[in-house]
Amino acid sequence: MRSKKNLIKCPLVMVAVGAATISAPAMALDIFVCEPEWKAFLEAHAPDATIYSATTAKQDPHYVQARPSLIAKMRQADLAMCSGAELEVGWLPMLQARSSNAAVQNGTATMIYAADFVRMLDTHDHVDRSQGDIHAHGNPHVQFAANDMIPLSLAMTERLKMIDPDNAQSYQFQGMKFRAHWRNKLNEWNEKAAPLKGKQIVGYHETYRYLYDWLEMEQIADLEPKPGISPTTSHLQSLTKLNPDAFDAIVYSPHQDQRPANWLQQRTGKPVIELPLTVTDDETLDVMYDKVIDDLLRALAPSSEQS
Ligand SMILES: [Zn+2]
Known part of the structure; x- marks a missing residue:
């Protein structure tokens, strides 16, 4: 010892x-x-x-x-x-x-x-x-x-x-x-995030799996063809065949490549959201949660976003 x-x-x-x-x-x-x-x-x-x-x-x-x-x-x-x-x-x-x-x-x-x-x-x-x-x-x-x-x-x-x-x-x-x-x-948060319930996301690597589970959202497709494998052109092409009504936004994290998300946005017109993966500088954990929920509300339910 x-x-x-x-x-x-x-x-x-x-x-x-x-x-x-x-x-x-x-x-x-x-x-x-x-x-x-x-x-x-x-x-x-x-x-x-x-x-x-x-x-x-x-x-x-x-x-x-x-x-x-x-x-x-x-x-x-x-x-x-x-x-x-x-x-x-x-x-x-x-x-x-x-x-x-x-x-x-x-x-x-x-x-x-x-x-x-x-x-x-x-x-x-x-x-x-x-x-x-x-x-x-x-x-x-x-x-x-x-x-x-x-x-x-x-x-x-x-x-x-x-x-x-x-x-x-x-x-x-x-x-x-x-x-x-x-x-x-x-x-x-449970009260504030209520308008996010049922929203469907094209994500990047199941990074926000617990967030979506908690807020009763769903990731219906992934920019990665397989976990840990970078997006490929053929996989992205397959995502353009998704029914536009089947999802509400495309989400990625700051350390991930933004280009595949932008590419899909240009073809589907769906908003792209960059969510924090962790705290920055001296932020507390609850401030990170505040940011994530505000970012989602701003893109997915603008009329209900208060801050
Ligand atoms: Zn992982």
């Missing part, structure tokens, strides 16, 4: 502040996350922690180079959090192995995969290469599994309390605060 860093213990101060305050002295947990959305999630649960994200909002989290700076960050982590369900299978195992850090190895309480706390969609009993670069353990793009953020938050709170018991009270408070706020936002 690694020794705890920066741990300043002062019994007198602790007695003095005691139960009267929820902010204990900072132990400064060092946390490594694979995607920015989990940085935002953890910032809400452990505001004193130092959190490093391996990827930015512009990057495709499927494909990351396991460069030395990432290995160094992983080596010093007390805790790591990734989406899981094989999203990072192409690069995370190498980082874990090369970090030689016991805390970030699979099966430990300090290596947390969000997918383990989410009701997984699109699990497959059997996959082979003919199906493309498919995610066998279910769709790993779980950052929009809105309702599952509550059990994920509960689990995270318990882990943080276990890892850093001196600050258990603070984690308890922060977790409760996050969940109370999230429940309020869920009510707000």
Whole structure:
């Protein structure tokens, strides 16, 4: 086990502040996350922690180079959090192995995969290469599994309390605060997004599978011919044969190629929507959700969009 860093213990101060305050002295947990959305999630649960994200909002989290700076960050982590369900299978195992850090190895309480706390969609009993670069353990793009953020938050709170018991009270408070706020936002979003119910989308890689499931939307076709395979001319041609009434918009993410979406727009007249995949800069998770819902409403139900 690694020794705890920066741990300043002062019994007198602790007695003095005691139960009267929820902010204990900072132990400064060092946390490594694979995607920015989990940085935002953890910032809400452990505001004193130092959190490093391996990827930015512009990057495709499927494909990351396991460069030395990432290995160094992983080596010093007390805790790591990734989406899981094989999203990072192409690069995370190498980082874990090369970090030689016991805390970030699979099966430990300090290596947390969000997918383990989410009701997984699109699990497959059997996959082979003919199906493309498919995610066998279910769709790993779980950052929009809105309702599952509550059990994920509960689990995270318990882990943080276990890892850093001196600050258990603070984690308890922060977790409760996050969940109370999230429940309020869920009510707000459910009401606001009601006009999106039943809307049909041509998507790109099932990236928003959990979002659509939550908002009762549906992705009826994909710009990718197979998961992880870039759009081809023949596949795009086949999409122009879709009944124009069969879908309402074409959706892609900032890290994906916009040209296939524009190409289909020119032939169908349907709006193209670029949705965020994750948080940008210091955005909180709920702000990302606000943006996504506003972007969808603006394109699909302009009269109901309020902001
Ligand atoms: Zn994927």
